[in-house]
Amino acid sequence: MRGRCSRPRMMSQNQKSIGVFDSGLGGLTVLREIHRQLxxxxxxxxxxxxxxxxxxxxxxxxxxxxxxxxxxxxxxxxKAIVVACNTASSYALDAIRDMTDIPVLGVIDPAVRSLTHKAKAGSVAGLIATKGTISSGAYEKALKGNHGSQQLISKACPLLVPLIEEGYAESKAAELILRDYLEPLAAAGTEYLLLGCTHYPLIAITILRLYPQFKLIDSAEETAIELRTLLSDRGLMRDAQAASVELFVSDMTDSMRALQQLFFQSNVDKFEVAQVGDDH
Amino acid sequence: MRGRCSRPRMMSQNQKSIGVFDSGLGGLTVLREIHRQLxxxxxxxxxxxxxxxxxxxxxxxxxxxxxxxxxxxxxxxxKAIVVACNTASSYALDAIRDMTDIPVLGVIDPAVRSLTHKAKAGSVAGLIATKGTISSGAYEKALKGNHGSQQLISKACPLLVPLIEEGYAESKAAELILRDYLEPLAAAGTEYLLLGCTHYPLIAITILRLYPQFKLIDSAEETAIELRTLLSDRGLMRDAQAASVELFVSDMTDSMRALQQLFFQSNVDKFEVAQVGDDH
Structure with missing residues (x-):
């Protein structure tokens, strides 16, 4: 490594930040888990x-x-990018890896790998997610790529995100809608249920009240575990007592401050608007 | 008016099309009503x-x-523009009128004028809409601008759009959520209820089942009436037996074809992707 004087702006790789992104604020459940584990x-x-x-x-x-x-x-x-969005993890991982040599993690592979380790070969596993994630077939592809023999039964649950964001996650209405969505999965003998959307950890308690037999796999937790292993293996871990958490959003309203609290559940060092793309 | 030969590309004003836009496909309920009345x-x-x-x-x-x-x-x-979106009608009408001399109609003023004509002076009227529309205060402003003395009680109903789009408009879950939203309005003695979102005509039947005392004011219907009057007054009406309906969207997925049917309820001559803005 070069001396400080000759290249004063050079930061050693492990001191750099980790970049995390999502279509909105739901990915903060992944950020929270990374912050907890790292x-x-x-x-x-x-x-x-x-x-x-x-x-x-x-x-x-x-x-x-x-x-x-x-x-x-x-x-x-x-020094690393986590795509904390199931839809973007479904469609955009290859395009992102073409742009950089740093490690890029999605949220799908870690969850699927956890399933293949935990669930019995040939057993029935459930997947709930948004329409985009389900129709992408990304979980099936990841299961195949990880040589998993589990049978995946998928259900798009488009109403769960708005119900969670509006504070209806534990309501009677949410229970009725969850029963609509999950009854076919329960009837098929689901043991492990993949939460294929970053919002869903916030409705997990209602799911388990209705279906106590389900074992949930939370991609936020699994992704943070894989990230920790990856950083450790490559000597990229930042060994410090304190760290900063900076949030940027492409648009800011009052309700976003409430969602930040709902999803991240603690304070951050920065929360401000930043524009991306050619249209700004 | 100039002769045909000297300006062959000049189309007489009344032969021109009417432009209608919305943030998504909900504004098709307004388009449908315009198509029905004109x-x-x-x-x-x-x-x-x-x-x-x-x-x-x-x-x-x-x-x-x-x-x-x-x-x-x-x-x-x-020849005219209809802003078939309550949020854009709340915030963008002045900015749009600065861009052009052709008539520009929002969906808020027609609904509010109808309320001031129908409801008793000083009576309580309800307003349901998205958060953006409610927090804009645009209906209160329009009521004041039209010298209405009715008392407006507003309720943001953010879950209704997803419930409608997912086919849950007449479900038990929708009833529970509607009761949450509308009970305070009923308790306050609401007679007329303004449907302040283009999606809401599709949940009107459930609202009336729960609250048969409400009289609904549908902005799609009122906007089409005002547009018809405006075109007639200015000699801008196109007197023809047949007409074309062309839809453009900034992004297309399978579910948009389903929503087009849900909201417009008949076939169109064109339905294709077009890009707007600097980012394309």
Whole structure:
């Protein structure tokens, strides 16, 4: 390594921040878990709140938006990128890996790998997610890629995100809608249920009240575990007592401050608007 | 007026199309009503499906997006513009009128004028809409502008749009959520209820089942009535037996074809993707 004087702005790789992004603020459940498991890491989060949700958009649009955000994170010299959005993890991972040599993690593979380790071979596993994630077939592809023999039964649950964001996660209405969504999965003998959307950990308690037989796999937790292993293996871990958490969003309203609290559940060092893409 | 030969490309003003836009496809309930009341008019609709919804975005963003769409419609030489989106009607009408001399109608004023004509002076009237529309205070402003003395009680109903789009408009879950939203309005003695979101006509039947005492004011219907009067007064009506309906969206997915049927309820001549704004 060069001396300080000759290259004063050079930061050693492990001191750099980790970049995390999502279509909105739901990915903060992933950020929270990374912060919990890796409290010494500086974190930069981008939520594309001006263009949320991605789940109902075409793959071409999702890839374009994701590339714009990755350029924003790379400009801040991050050492790794976590795509904390199932829709973007479904469609945009390859396009992002074409842009950089730093490690890029999605939220799908870690959850699927956990399933293949925990669930019996040939057993029935459930997957709930947004329409975009389900129709992408990304979980089936990841299961195949990880040589999992589990049978995946999928159900798109488009009403769960608005119910969670509006504080209805534990309501009677949410129970009725969850029963609609989950009854076929229970009837098929689901043991493990993959929560394929970053919002869903916040409705887990209602799911388990209705279906206590389900064992939930939370991609936020699994992704943070894989990130920790990856940083450790490559000597990229930042060994510090304190770290900063900075949030950027493409649009800011009062309700976003409430969602930040709902999803991240603690204070941050920065929470401000930043623009990405060619249209700004 | 000039002769045909000297200016061959000049189309007489009344032959031109009417431009209608919304953040998404909900504004098709307004388009449908215009088509029903003015079957001789050629209609061009733009739905900003790549950036829907507007309701949770800042006013600056909503104005920017609206101006981009209006440029798209003006390039197609429309004779009038209908802002078939409550959020854009709340924030962007002045900015749009600064761009053009053709008539520009929002969906708020027609509904409010209808209320001032129908409801008793000083009576309690209800308003349901998205968060963005409610927090804009646009209905209160329009009521004042039209010298209405009714007392407006507002309730943001953010879950109704997803419930409607997912086919839950007549479900038990929708009833529970509607009761949460509407009970305070009923308790306050609401007689007339303004449906302040273009989606809401599709949940009207459930509202009336729960609260048969409410008289609903549908902005789609009222806006089409005002548009008809305006075109007639200015000699801008196109007197024809048949007309074309063309839909453009900024992003297309399979579910948008389903929503087009849900909201417009008949076939169209064109339904395709078009880009607006500087980012394309």
């Amino acid at each position: 409290p010494g890491e500086n974190l930069i989060y981008f939520g594309d709140t001006a263009r949320v949700p991605y789940g109902n958009k075409s793959s071409a649009t999702i890839i374009r938006y994701s590339r714009e955000i990755v350029r924003f994170l790379l400009a801040r010299d991050v | 079957p001789g008019e050629n209609l061009i609709y733009f739905g900003d499906t790549a950036r829907v919804p507007y309701g949770n975005k800042s006013s600056a963003t909503i104005i920017r997006y609206s101006r981009e769409i209006v440029r798209f419609l003006l390039a197609r030489d429309v």
